[in-house]
Amino acid sequence: MEEKMAEEPQSEPIPWTVWDMAKGIGLVIGFTVLISFGLGIGTTLLIGQDALVDLASQGLSITELIAGFFDLLESEGLLHQWLMMVFVGMVVSEGAMVFGSWWFSAFKYKCGWRALGFRRFKVRRGLIFAAVVVLAGLLISFLYDMLMTSDESVTLEFTETGLGWAIIALLAVVVAPVAEETFFRGFLFSGIGNRYGYGWGAVFSALIFSLAHVLQPGAFLPIFLLGLLLAWLYMKTGSIWACIFTHFAYNSIALIFMII
DSSP: OHHHHHHOSOSSOOOOOHHHHHHHHHHHHHHHHHHHHHHHHHHHHHHOHHHHHHHHTTOOOHHHHHHHHHHHHHHTTOHHHHHHHHHHHHHHHHHHHHHHHIIIIIIHHOOOGGGGTOSOOOHHHHHHHHHHHHHHHHHHHHHHHHHOOOOOHHHHHHTTSHHHHHHHHHIIIIIHHHHHIIIIIIIIIHHHHHHHOHHHHHHHHHHHHHHTTTTSTTOHHHHHHHHHHHHHHHHHHOOHHHHHHHHHHHHHHHHHHHHO
C-alpha cells in the first residue's frame, strides 16, 4: 500500500473537474486584480495623488522611479504603513489559492483535505527526494542567474527596512509554501494528472506556477523547472506536506543568500 501511494498522488478520489480548476484559477486571478486595484487606491490615498503625479512626471527610469517612490514614503513617514498594507494584500492573495482549492474540491465534493494531498508520507524517503529537489532547484537558479541578469531594484528597496525583511521572510517561508503547494500541486497537478496523465499535469501546473511569478524579472524558466521538480516530488511521496516542506527549505535558503 505504501509503495502504491508513493507512485500515485491520487490515493484519494479526485472528483473535481477541469471546469472546477478553471474556476479556481479565475477566483485567484480575480482576487489578485481586486487586491492590486485596492493597493493602488490605498497607495494614492496614503501618499496623495499630486505627489505620485509629480514623481511620475520627472522622466525617471524604472529603477529611479522605484527608488524615488520609497524615498517619498520614507520622507513622509509612511513606509511602515505602506509595507503593512502590501503585506495584508499579499496574504489575502495567497489565501485565495487555499480557499479556491478547498472550495472547488474538498468543500464542493465533500472529499476532505486528503484528496488535496494532506496525508502522511514516509519521512526518510521524503527527505531524500526533497533534498534532490532543493539542490536541483538551487543549481538551476544559480546557473540561470549566471546567464541572465535581472533587475532586483524592487527587492532591494523593499528590504531597506527590518519590517520589509520580516514581511518577505514571513511570506516566503510560511505563507507561500502552504498556499502555493495546495493550489498548484494539490489542486491543479493532481486534477489534470488524474484525467490526462501526470506528465501533462506536471507541465500545466508548472506553467501556471511560473506565470503566477511573472512579476519577478527573469524568473519564469527557473520557476517553471522548480514546478516540474515539485510535481515529481508529489508523485514520489504522495503527500503535499513533502512539497510544502521542500518549498519552505528552498525559499529559506534563497532568502539567506539574499541576506548575505
